[in-house]
Amino acid sequence: MFSLFFGLYKYLFSKTEFHVLIIGIDKAGKTTLLEKLKSIYSNLEGLPPDRIVPTVGLNIGRIEASNTKLVFWDLGGQPGLRSIWEKYYEEAHAVIFVVDAACPSRFEDSKSALEKVLRHEDLQGAPLLILGNKQDLSDAVSAEELARYLALKKLDERVYVFEAVSAYDGMGIKESIEWLVDVMERSKRTEMLRARSGAIPGYM
Ligand SMILES: Nc1nc2c(ncn2[C@@H]2O[C@H](COP(=O)(O)OP(=O)(O)OP(=O)(O)O)[C@@H](O)[C@H]2O)c(=O)[nH]1
Numbered sequence: 621m622f623s624l625f626f627g628l629y630k631y632l633f634s635k636t637e638f639h640v641l642i643i644g645i646d647k648a649g650k651t652t653l654l655e656k657l658k659s660i661y662s663n664l665e666g667l668p669p670d671r672i673v674p675t676v677g678l679n680i681g682r683i684e685a686s687n688t689k690l691v692f693w694d695l696g697g698q699p700g701l702r703s704i705w706e707k708y709y710e711e712a713h714a715v716i717f718v719v720d721a722a723c724p725s726r727f728e729d730s731k732s733a734l735e736k737v738l739r740h741e742d743l744q745g746a747p748l749l750i751l752g753n754k755q756d757l758s759d760a761v762s763a764e765e766l767a768r769y770l771a772l773k774k775l776d777e778r779v780y781v782f783e784a785v786s787a788y789d790g791m792g793i794k795e796s797i798e799w800l801v802d803v804m805e806r807s808k809r810t811e812m813l814r815a816r817s818g819a820i821p822g823y824m
């Protein structure tokens with residue numbers, strides 16, 4: 621009986637934990653973004669950009685934002701590492717896809733990597749936040765321009781947005797995270813993941 625009420629209490633009052641996958645091609649700025657998120661949302665000072673090295677394994681960051689717990693999984697974007705991304709799809713509530721908005725010569729690479737991500741059935745219904753990073757650089761393209769460059773198909777059914785950010789100075793990051801939390805809270809995928817994890821009170 622106690623466990624039934626405890627389960628119900630937990631279900632009603634504990635903060636939801638969302639898993640957010642941060643992917644994108646190498647050097648887009650994913651890890652720099654993760655460290656900036658830690659600095660903005662927690663008391664921990666994130667690593668400064670000059671101490672960040674290309675990611676080979678997995679970086680994890682936990683923050684609290686808008687009364688929810690967010691767990692970020694940041695993976696390496698080098699070509700040989702991209703096959704690892706899909707191992708995390710099933711458990712992800714949403715995806716952040718980071719693009720270096722100041723490097724048009726790599727937009728094509730980003731586009732094909734993202735199209736492959738969108739085709740994967742384990743990510744069905746996952747909200748998508750596409751970040752045009754490095755806005756502190758004068759030649760960075762805007763979110764609208766990036767959307768035009770990428771010209772993504774297969775987005776019709778998906779909840780998505782393009783945002784312009786800088787992982788250096790923090791521009792656009794809070795707005796992006798607010799959007800993400802809001803859509804994850806209302807998404808069918810969240811309902812599906814919750815049901816699958818057996819988070820129905822009394823049935824754990
Ligand atoms: N100017 C500028 N440079 C940035 C920004 N974000 C990242 N960088 C730089 O871009 C380079 C790559 O950053 P990382 O965060 O390591 O990129 P990544 O996407 O994690 O790369 P992988 O781990 O190899 O996939 C580094 O030199 C960063 O300092 C930004 O907002 N503005």
Ligand SMILES: [Mg+2]
Pocket residue numbers: 650651652673674675694695696697
């Ligand atoms: Mg990295």
